[in-house]
């Protein structure tokens with residue numbers, strides 16, 4: 699379970715987050731929506747331990763999130779704007795590097811299976827620097843899950859992806875959802891959000907303005923709720 703308790707973030711006297719209280723149960727898939735600058739990425743970074751709050755705290759499975767806590771890091775897979783991949787290394791080398799950091803069992807087998815799952819088997823020994831944006835994103839997502847995290851944090855994962863790469867990404871997210879992975883996804887793409895998420899958090903100017911469940915996959919309903927409140 700993830701719990702944010704009165705999270706506040708101020709940068710250069712500007713309020714970025716204002717009293718964010720969210721409780722996320724294991725296995726929930728949540729889309730965090732809102733206009734540019736609402737504070738969506740900042741929430742993800744604080745939950746993922748990449749940024750400190752100015753006030754308040756985050757608990758994951760009753761453990762406080764602090765920087766460099768390996769126990770917490772093992773629970774989280776983070777797909778950020780930056781791929782965190784080494785361009786001069788191949789998919790196999792990149793995944794092996796991250797897998798070793800997290801002490802993953804049967805790593806050699808796992809790495810090949812993940813690469814196959816995202817359709818990069820013919821490029822597994824090619825340096826990442828020669829890859830297209832879609833190929834990098836496919837590899838970045840498996841980099842984020844190589845250690846089987848129980849929480850997956852995705853910051854605008856569909857941005858710049860072609861249809862095929864988006865489909866592969868959604869299939870992977872849905873597979874993780876079936877395995878009861880908790881998923882938090884920031885996105886501007888409501889059609890992609892409805893494909894995978896059941897619960898939605900709307901943000902505006904650093905505040906949560908709505909938090910609701912939509913299980914019917916009706917993108918028109920989601921758009922209507924979004925436009926009514928966020929505009």
Ligand SMILES: Nc1ncnc2c1ncn2[C@@H]1O[C@H](COP(=O)(O)OP(=O)(O)OP(=O)(O)O)[C@@H](O)[C@H]1O
Nearest residue numbers: 709710714732733734735736737738739740741884
């Ligand atoms: N390191 C920083 N220094 C200064 N301001 C920052 C920093 N990080 C974020 N901000 C500001 O905080 C606000 C919220 O940023 P954040 O990236 O969380 O928004 P967002 O909702 O994810 O937006 P977007 O949809 O554009 O990615 C923005 O006004 C941004 O300019």
